[in-house]
Amino acid sequence: MRAGAAGDQNGQMSQSLSARLRLRPGPVDFGDYDPDATPGFSGGKKKGKQALDQLEGPLADLQERLYAESREGGERRILLVLQGMDTSGKGGIIKHCVGLLDPQGVTLASFRAPSRSEKRHDFLWRIEKERPAAGMVGIFDRSHYEDVLIARVRSLAPEAEIERRYVAINDFERRLTDGGTAIIKCFLHISKAAQGERLLARLTDPTKRWKYNPGDVDERVLWPDYRRAYQLALERCHTSVAPWYVVPSDHKWYRNWAITTLLTEHLSALGPKWPKVDFDIAEEIARVKAS
Amino acid sequence: MRAGAAGDQNGQMSQSLSARLRLRPGPVDFGDYDPDATPGFSGGKKKGKQALDQLEGPLADLQERLYAESREGGERRILLVLQGMDTSGKGGIIKHCVGLLDPQGVTLASFRAPSRSEKRHDFLWRIEKERPAAGMVGIFDRSHYEDVLIARVRSLAPEAEIERRYVAINDFERRLTDGGTAIIKCFLHISKAAQGERLLARLTDPTKRWKYNPGDVDERVLWPDYRRAYQLALERCHTSVAPWYVVPSDHKWYRNWAITTLLTEHLSALGPKWPKVDFDIAEEIARVKAS
Numbered sequence: 001m002r003a004g005a006a007g008d009q010n011g012q013m014s015q016s017l018s019a020r021l022r023l024r025p026g027p028v029d030f031g032d033y034d035p036d037a038t039p040g041f042s043g044g045k046k047k048g049k050q051a052l053d054q055l056e057g058p059l060a061d062l063q064e065r066l067y068a069e070s071r072e073g074g075e076r077r078i079l080l081v082l083q084g085m086d087t088s089g090k091g092g093i094i095k096h097c098v099g100l101l102d103p104q105g106v107t108l109a110s111f112r113a114p115s116r117s118e119k120r121h122d123f124l125w126r127i128e129k130e131r132p133a134a135g136m137v138g139i140f141d142r143s144h145y146e147d148v149l150i151a152r153v154r155s156l157a158p159e160a161e162i163e164r165r166y167v168a169i170n171d172f173e174r175r176l177t178d179g180g181t182a183i184i185k186c187f188l189h190i191s192k193a194a195q196g197e198r199l200l201a202r203l204t205d206p207t208k209r210w211k212y213n214p215g216d217v218d219e220r221v222l223w224p225d226y227r228r229a230y231q232l233a234l235e236r237c238h239t240s241v242a243p244w245y246v247v248p249s250d251h252k253w254y255r256n257w258a259i260t261t262l263l264t265e266h267l268s269a270l271g272p273k274w275p276k277v278d279f280d281i282a283e284e285i286a287r288v289k290a291s
Numbered sequence: 292m293r294a295g296a297a298g299d300q301n302g303q304m305s306q307s308l309s310a311r312l313r314l315r316p317g318p319v320d321f322g323d324y325d326p327d328a329t330p331g332f333s334g335g336k337k338k339g340k341q342a343l344d345q346l347e348g349p350l351a352d353l354q355e356r357l358y359a360e361s362r363e364g365g366e367r368r369i370l371l372v373l374q375g376m377d378t379s380g381k382g383g384i385i386k387h388c389v390g391l392l393d394p395q396g397v398t399l400a401s402f403r404a405p406s407r408s409e410k411r412h413d414f415l416w417r418i419e420k421e422r423p424a425a426g427m428v429g430i431f432d433r434s435h436y437e438d439v440l441i442a443r444v445r446s447l448a449p450e451a452e453i454e455r456r457y458v459a460i461n462d463f464e465r466r467l468t469d470g471g472t473a474i475i476k477c478f479l480h481i482s483k484a485a486q487g488e489r490l491l492a493r494l495t496d497p498t499k500r501w502k503y504n505p506g507d508v509d510e511r512v513l514w515p516d517y518r519r520a521y522q523l524a525l526e527r528c529h530t531s532v533a534p535w536y537v538v539p540s541d542h543k544w545y546r547n548w549a550i551t552t553l554l555t556e557h558l559s560a561l562g563p564k565w566p567k568v569d570f571d572i573a574e575e576i577a578r579v580k581a582s
Contacts, residue, residue, distance in 0.1 A: 068501040095393045102386045103399055104432075110395075141395075199579045203572055206565060210359040214570050217578045274498060279505050281494055287508045288490045 015040075017261045023187075023244040028231040035189045036250045041257060048253040055260045056100045062264065063137060065272035067105040070135025072275035075180035078137045078266060080259075083145050084188030085226060086216045087198035089255050090141050093188075097260045098139055107132050110141040123147040123165060124172055131176065137263070144169055145233055152229040153222055166236040173242040182266050183242040186259060187234060188249040192223050306331075308552045314478075314535040319522040326480045327541045332548060339544035346551045347391045353555065354428060356563035358396040361426025363566035366471035369428045369557060371550075374436050375479030376517060377507050378489035380546050381432050384479075388551045389430055398423050401432040414438040414456060415463055422467065428554070435460055436524055443520040444513055457527040464533040473557050474533040477550060478525060479540040483514050 017040045024032070041048060066076060080098075082090045098106060109130035118126045124144055132138025148165050151157045157165075173183055199220070202212040219226070234244045245262060249255040308331045315323070332339060357367060371389075373381045389397060400421035409417045415435055423429025439456050442448045448456075464474055490511070493503040510517070525535045536553060540546040 064498075071501055091395060094395050098394050099390070099392075101390075103389050103394065103397065103430075104382060104385050104401075106394065108394055139394075196579060196582070200576060203576050203579065207355075209568050209572070210362055210566050212568070212570075212575065214575060214578075217575070217582050220579075220582045275501050277500050277503070279503075281500070284503065284505060284508070285491060285494050287505075288487060288494065288511075291487070291508050291511045 016265055017258060018245065018265050021245040021247055021258065021262070023234055023238050023246055025238065026235075028235040028238075030189065030227060030231060030246075033189055033246050033248065035191045035194065035248050037248045038251060038254045039248065040261075041254060045251070045253045048251075048257045052096070052253070052257045052260055055257075055264055059100055059260065059264050059267070060102065062267035062270075062272060063101050063105050065274060066137075066267060066270065067102075067135045069272045069275050070133075072277075074272070074275070075134050076270055076272065077132045077134050077181050078263070078270075079132055079140065079176065079181050079183045080137065080263060081140045081143045081145070081183065081185040082188065083143060083149075083186065083230075084249065085190060085195060085223075086219060087195050087202075088188035088190045088249050089252060090188065091211075092252055093256060093259050094139065094141060096256045097263065098137075100260065101137060105135065106137050106139065108139045108141065111143055111146060124168060127172075132181065134180065144172070145237075148233045148236075149226065149229045152232070153225045166233070169237050170239055170242075173237070173239065177241040182270060184262055184266055185237075185242060185244045186247050186262065187230065187244055188255060189246050190249045192220075194250045195220065195223075307556055308549060309536065309556050312536040312538055312549065312553070314525055314529050314537055316529065317526075319526040319529075321480065321518060321522060321537075324480055324537050324539070326482045326485065326539050328539045329542060329545045330539065331552075332545060336542070336544045339542075339548045343387070343544070343548045343551055346548075346555055350391055350551065350555050350558070351393065353558035353561075353563065354392050354396050356565060357428075357558060357561065358393075358426045360563045360566050361424075363568075365563070365566070366425050367561055367563065368423045368425050368472050369554070369561075370423055370431065370467065370472050370474045371428065371554060372431045372434045372436070372474065372476040373479065374434060374440075374477065374521075375540065376481060376486060376514075377510060378486050378493075379479035379481045379540050380543060381479065382502075383543055384547060384550050385430060385432060387547045388554065389428075391551065392428060396426065397428050397430065399430045399432065402434055402437060415459060418463075423472065425471065435463070436528075439524045439527075440517065440520045443523075444516045457524070460528050461530055461533075464528070464530065468532040473561060475553055475557055476528075476533060476535045477538050477553065478521065478535055479546060480537050481540045483511075485541045486511065486514075 020040050038048075041051070043051070066074075066078070069076065082093060084090060094108065098108065107130070111126070114126065127144045130138070130140070147157070148162050148169070151165075152162050177183060199212065199216060202208040238244045247255055247258050247262075311331045329339075332342070334342070357365075357369070360367065373384060375381060385399065389399065398421070402417070405417065418435045421429070421431070438448070439453050439460070442456075443453050468474060490503065490507060493499040529535045538546055538549050538553075
């Protein structure tokens with residue numbers, strides 16, 4: 001990933017967004033990250049939506065190359081991990097960012113509370129099954145991180161088991177990156193006030209009400225505990241091969257632009273090429289014409 | 292599905308497109324269907340693309356209602372089956388039509404040649420596993436119909452087994468519709484000349500060449516056999532609960548508009564409603580404000 005100075009495209013970026021949003025090493029304190037900020041983007045909502053639209057073409061081209069490459073044996077693929085508090089925007093990102101991609105090259109996995117049968121396996125069992133295939137862009141809507149987040153806050157596992165899981169996650173992610181997967185782990189950082197507004201919006205708008213769950217408030221009152229659990233998880237699982245990105249998410253338009261930009265930058269860094277074909281082109285043209 | 296006169300929206304439709312494109316009963320002869328026609332649409336390519344864009348809003352609204360409904364116990368769902376000769380546009384439809392939908396409410400299954408393990412099961416075994424869940428729009432890129440198409444043309448199964456499969460397919464599809472699935476089976480009807488042009492386009496454009504497979508010409512020379520197999524399959528499996536639609540597909544813009552319109556009409560006929568919630572709204576607003 002390019003971390004230095006980049007072209008001053010639209011006056012928006014002086015370095016790659018990946019470099020800007022990458023979690024800083026050392027102990028993590030979300031107080032150091034402003035959820036209301038728009039790093040790397042100088043305009044407002046309107047300009048942000050236009051900039052998102054402009055990413056569709058380049059993104060589609062890169063995605064098709066990655067997919068094509070895999071048809072000729074390419075092993076590379078993308079895994080986008082979305083984590084954040086309720087209402088932080090996982091659904092919105094899938095609709096507005098993932099929606100820009102060709103569905104043929106996307107696999108989407110949502111990890112809700114594990115089923116009874118899933119609970120009888122190691123926490124990574126159900127995750128392994130949803131790993132993206134070569135050439136694909138895989139999206140995790142929540143992920144294996146739930147097993148060190150809600151598991152810690154709600155004491156669903158003993159402390160020693162949580163500790164074991166941080167290590168297991170780092171091993172798992174290294175295995176993925178060794179196998180050709182570029183992992184983009186995004187923490188959607190919202191303020192507690194923004195969450196309150198969004199929950200109220202769900203309750204007052206009849207077309208959004210179905211998204212509301214009274215249990216959301218039960219989790220909300222545990223905000224400080226979740227915050228601590230997230231800080232710890234990001235700190236323990238921020239590795240050179242699979243770093244975390246902290247995406248300020250109080251502005252939905254910024255969050256959508258930022259995630260799409262991270263995806264585009266990572267695909268661009270892979271530099272997928274149209275594959276060489278193993279047939280004689282002139283000969284095949286003649287065959288089609290004769291048929 | 293509304294089959295009578297509809298509003299003369301944009302001067303394009305005097306009856307529902309579903310009624311217009313529905314396969315006519317009795318023996319099937321594709322000679323009666325023009326692949327170059329644009330039934331139900333009076334404009335050309337530019338107007339067709341605009342009309343497609345205009346469907347995005349209504350389609351997204353209907354899809355979200357269907358999805359929401361399922362969260363409160365709704366059983367209804369959509370299954371769009373795409374069948375057609377190579378280059379008829381299954382991939383293009385997934386990119387341009389399915390791409391209009393929210394990925395959270397879509398499941399996509401592509402059925403290539405069955406694996407060794409799949410072959411050890413009944414032909415519907417791998418299909419059953421990909422049935423869309425309640426609230427979802429499922430897309431089949433090829434389907435169980437391959438087992439009465441290439442299976443017939445290439446003699447992969449004896450005649451008696453093919454006969455058994457027509458019956459099994461009708462039983463299977465009735466079970467799906469009984470369970471709340473609206474099935475939209477689309478035959479993408481292209482001319483042999485159009486296929487020739489598209490194969491040549493793939494060979495001459497370096498960004499499309501990876502889509503070309505020399506085996507495509509081997510299938511192309513069997514065009515009359517495939518045509519017969521398709522005619523027979525459509526005839527035998529055209530039922531009142533799961534009818535076939537013949538979509539003229541020599542014009543890509545028309546094909547995309549037509550499929551999206553069929554999808555919109557079927558969703559509209561279901562008439563999904565925002566679900567009633569089972570909590571006290573005022574009470575929850577107070578809880579959020581207090582938290």
